[in-house]
Amino acid sequence: MPASCKWLLYLALLTSGTAARAANIRVTDVAAFRTAVPRLQPGDTLVLAAGPWADAPLVFSGHGTAARPIVLRAERPGVVQLRGQSSLRLAGEYLVVMGLDFRNGYAPKGGVIEFRDGSNGLANHCRVTECVIDNFNRPSSDKDDKWIHFYGQYNRFDHNYIAGKKTGGVTIVVELPTPESRENHHQIDHNFFGPRPRLGSNGGETIRIGLGETSLSPSRTVVEDNYFYHCNGETEIISIKSGENMVRRNLFEECEGSVVLRHGNNNVVEGNYFLGHGKEQTGGVRVINAGHRVAGNYFADLTGHDFRGALVIMNGIPNSPLNRYAPVRDVLIENNTFVNCESVELAAGKSAELSLPPTGVTLKDNVFYSPRLSNPFHVYDDISGLAFSNNSLQISGKGPDIKGLDAAVLTVQKSADGLLVPTPKGALKTTLRRPLTAAEAGPRWFRPEDAKAAPRTGRVVPAANTEALHQNCQMAKPGDIIELTQAGPYALAQPLVVAVPLTVRAKKGVQPVLAATGAQPLFRFENGGTLRLQNLALDGAAAGATSLIQPSGQAMLDHYSLWANNCAFYNLKDPGSQVFRATTATFADTVQFANCRFYDLAGGALSLATETQDLGTYNAEVVILRNCLFRNVRGTALDLYRGGKDESTFGPFLIVDHCTFDNVGTAAGSPVLKLTGVQRSTIQNCLFANCAPVGPAIQYTELGKASNLLASTNFYQSGKVEAKFPPRTARLTYLPTAFVAPQRFDYRLKTPVAALTAGTDGRPVGYLTPQ
Structure with a gap:
């Protein structure tokens, strides 16, 4: 049976028995809706005309009966589209809402749907059914934004689709602030709760029933x-x-x-x-x-x-x-x-x-x-x-x-x-x-839509110069690949804004250089952006450059991800600079560097340490450094921070595998790896040489519940491992190391030592020079 026929059958069953002496009132805008609501009687149906309803804060109030509820419904479900700053409040008894579609907007205050109208009264014996709330998020992810608020008693929320919540705050909350909302017998049934991404902080529940302060009351x-x-x-x-x-x-x-x-x-x-x-x-x-x-x-x-x-x-x-x-x-x-x-x-x-x-x-x-x-x-x-x-x-x-x-x-x-x-x-x-x-x-x-569908693959767009590169980024569609066809340098005074899933790569046989010419980063993430970099060199030669890649300086609603493969990052002159710097109120699902080189940096390399309120928030869920070289980095190679005791999140997760750190952390007191509150880390198959003469090579700061593994790693003329709760360790060595040709980035061991010949995967430890 087609979906439209199922809807008509469902509507007929739901409203059967309410037709006698009942009015069917169609309204076309918010003003007509507000005029009609006070006149509604038990058994009446208020119909929202098909089409977009922009900036529609609807307050549906009235007193129906069990046999003759008052109904608010879409003229055609999926066609009555609540957009912009829209919301729904119910107050009264025996009210039924059907077929509304909340997308492409947000509720500026309170919830999207609330079973109350502020101080004007609670809802009891009311029902919201066959509705959709999808990606109806406030512009900033760091604001508390609960979508559905239950108050009153005997209310039902059923056969709805709820998905795409990216802001802080519970999706559905059952509130018990006063006796009128306790022992409530609410019912939440037959709903489809679709994907909700990791929040990276407390407040990401899909359903919460009650609060600690009222927890001894029955709901x-x-x-x-x-x-x-x-x-x-x-x-x-x-x-x-x-x-x-x-x-x-x-x-x-x-x-x-x-x-x-x-x-x-x-x-x-x-x-x-x-x-x-x-x-x-x-x-x-x-x-x-x-x-x-x-x-x-x-x-x-x-x-x-x-x-x-x-x-x-x-x-x-x-x-x-x-x-x-x-x-x-x-x-x-x-x-x-x-x-x-x-x-x-x-x-x-x-x-x-x-x-x-x-x-x-x-x-x-x-x-x-x-x-x-x-x-x-x-x-x-x-x-x-x-x-x-x-x-x-x-x-x-x-x-x-x-x-x-x-x-x-x-x-x-x-x-x-x-x-x-x-x-x-x-x-x-x-x-x-x-x-x-x-x-x-x-x-x-x-x-x-099928959440398991293959991701979109876009066009391959060539860029032969800086102007074309900027233009292609501005015009990019999701999945596009921008291919740099010249060695460059591509001199960038303004950042390339990444607002869609995008790949920037070198044409085969070319080794392009992207060079910063001012204080702005080379790449900046905005909502919707993920970035893959392949076979590129990023040069921070400009005197004022403080980062090469970073998220927006404003709070971001969407998560982003960064993957870099076979790239080089070098030449940052500022002591406070970083190759990658996370920003407050932005969140990465994944930050991964593989087969990359970081060298000649007056500051640090990677900083994900801006969420310092110590509330359990952090900048990235997964951080992976695989087969990377860090050489002549005065500051910290990686600063990864999660503060506070909150147990609602389990990140960040860190993997450092087959990396070599040569002359890193030479600034006073700088660790090579600074891990604060990291919940699970694996550092293995790595070499530390001439690192952190004053500070620790690895500094763990955590509360004892983390799971950290340090294995098959050698420390030569480097700082110690510092930890209040030491990680699990296996095959740590402290043997002299020398490399074949560091000036050519050939970091094979010059005089291999038997104890260093094999890592956990059977390959030599440290950075494996790409062939």
Whole structure:
């Protein structure tokens, strides 16, 4: 059945029984809408005329009845387009809103949709259905911008599509500020929650129910039969901060986070499916507080660790304040199935503060099937308060010695929709089936674009001179490739603005030079921009140049990414300069340099250290330095910063592999690598020679929960490794090194030493000169 026919059928079913003596009123603009609303009676329908509705702050108020609600609907769904500075407020009783489409705009104050009209009243027994909110973001990502606010009682939000939230703030929040909004029995069901990118700070939840201050109050909100896809804002996808809520029959697919029972008691998480498909950082359920039940859930191919494990049972704080970690007690975890999940965390978070192990926790009739893992269970404290009964475990190793967690050979079947179902021998054949599919969630009239579609490949556009290069950047379409056809130099007094996914590369056989002639960077990111650089040289010879690449100096809504391959960066004269410098209120998904050379720099090389409010924010999620050379860099090669104790984000992630640092960090007190609050780092197969004579070669500053590995690395006439919580180490050496021809960038070892001949991948350690 076509989508338009489904919509008409749905509309007829929804409004049946309201036609008797009911008016059908069509309005064409905001003024007519405001005139019509006060006159609406039970059973009436207010129809928004097809077409764009720009800058439309709609307040829909009235008092319908259960049998005769007042309806606000689009004349044709998808054609009534709320654009610009638009929003919707509901106040009254038994109101229904249908078919609105919020795109290409933002709500300047408050939420996009609120179940209240300020001080004019709350909404009760109201419903918003078959609507779309997609990329309806305020211009700046650093502002708190919650999209849907629940107040009142017995309100429903169903069959909607919500995606593309890039600003700070929860997507949906259930507020409990006064008794009129508690014990609310709200219902959030059959929605399609589409991609939400990593926020890089707290406040990226998709749904939050309550707050710490009201967490001891019951909310009784039901979140059921929703589809969550790539909801990656932060570690909490659904954050429960109140009591007696129900999260059931939802499907979480490739979401980097968990359902978190953060505050409040007596909540139920039941019948949900968490499908990670091996995607990094995918999680399940995290348990805090008391009286919960986690039952009948299915967890498969989840890779998250620590707080993002498939199942996490936390330690608590004695006499915890409402906004911290109350002890886990009297929790039932039963009949759950875990298939190929990497991590089950027990008594997680143990520290001097989180010192109380869980008590009164029963785990029974659960199945843990990870035949490729030696042991997915991680135990951090006393777990005598956990009682295991009739749990089945099949792994490749011995596993934990826990009575009631019994080694077994499981029978593995496939469900009707292809899911692996391990069961103990003799169990009845399973009828397991995921709760719903993407096609069954969201509006009947709307389907999102295929998020897995191949990225666009654009034109190859030649640029023979500076003028053509500037023009091509200004006119670029997503996916375009600008190919530099001459050696140059391409002298740039103004930055090349990158506002779409763009590649700038050398024509084969040419080695172009881009030279700064003023204080401006060579490249500047703006919203929508990602950049790939290939086979280029960037020369910072101008006396006033302080960076070669940087994001906008203004807050950016969109994330950006930077990949550079086989490029050279050199000649910055200013002691405060950097090749790449991140800026405040901008966020990179990835910053990667591979096969690159950084040399003759009076300042540093890479600085991602502007988010110094110590609120858990940072400049880039993933930073990768692979097979790079840093030579004659007076400052720090990499300064990567994340401050504060916030547990809602798990970045940044750092890889430094096969890099050589020669005469780096020679300015007083400059580390070669300065890592502050980095959550996971791997530094391996590297050489440090004549580096950091005063400062440390590597400086780790973190709070003890990070996972850092330093392996197969040699330090010669270089500073020490400085860390309050030392990284895991393997094969660190301190042997003399000399290179074949540094002046020609040939950094092969001149007199190889046996201990330095092979790294973790079997290749020589250090920078491998591209052939």
